[in-house]
Amino acid sequence: MSETMLLALTTFCFAASITPGPNNMMLLASGANFGFARTLPHLMGITIGFAVMLLAMGFGVGSLFTAYPMLYTVLRVLSTAYLLWLAWRIATAGGISEGNASGAPMTFLQAAAFQWVNPKAWAFSIGVITAFVAPDNFVVGLLIVSAVAIAVMLPCMATWTGFGTMLKTVLRHEWGLRVFNVTMAVLLVASIYPMMADLAA
Numbered sequence: 001m002s003e004t005m006l007l008a009l010t011t012f013c014f015a016a017s018i019t020p021g022p023n024n025m026m027l028l029a030s031g032a033n034f035g036f037a038r039t040l041p042h043l044m045g046i047t048i049g050f051a052v053m054l055l056a057m058g059f060g061v062g063s064l065f066t067a068y069p070m071l072y073t074v075l076r077v078l079s080t081a082y083l084l085w086l087a088w089r090i091a092t093a094g095g096i097s098e099g100n101a102s103g104a105p106m107t108f109l110q111a112a113a114f115q116w117v118n119p120k121a122w123a124f125s126i127g128v129i130t131a132f133v134a135p136d137n138f139v140v141g142l143l144i145v146s147a148v149a150i151a152v153m154l155p156c157m158a159t160w161t162g163f164g165t166m167l168k169t170v171l172r173h174e175w176g177l178r179v180f181n182v183t184m185a186v187l188l189v190a191s192i193y194p195m196m197a198d199l200a201a
Helices: 003-018 022-034 036-067 069-091 108-117 119-132 135-170 174-191 193-200
Strands: none
Touching: 003 119, 003 135, 022 036, 022 119, 022 135, 036 108, 036 119, 036 135, 069 174, 119 135
């Protein structure tokens, strides 16, 4: 891969990773409610889960959706329902001040599995493979793209988690945390609105 293509790939991954989406909204909320250390399994689950998803897509899973378009519709319905449930959990989370009685950080496995129903992760993986993996050297290209994506994603997502952790020190009162959680839930729903609107059309 040329230096120009590598720079373009890095820029693409940065733009896709730093912008708001389901993963970043949940990491922000988790950092504010549970702190950075307790959110680390969530963050690493996203990273490893997306890497596995990207490799699986490159090695043939994506062809299933070409052969059976209905599978993509089913996936979008399931992902919309799951994201709405996650938004509800965020909105009703009690946070540290309540001893985590009403919630807990997402686990590594939960976060990894979530990538398979995350519409932004699907769009990211399909986009990066089709744009930057050359057919004549596919395996090497896919490995390079996966490595760059992970290297860029990790600090971007850590930034969102860290920002949430900083907000935790500001949101000391229960009412402030409640407002924050409801706002994050609304933003999470807003991040999936295009997919929801497409399903309704």
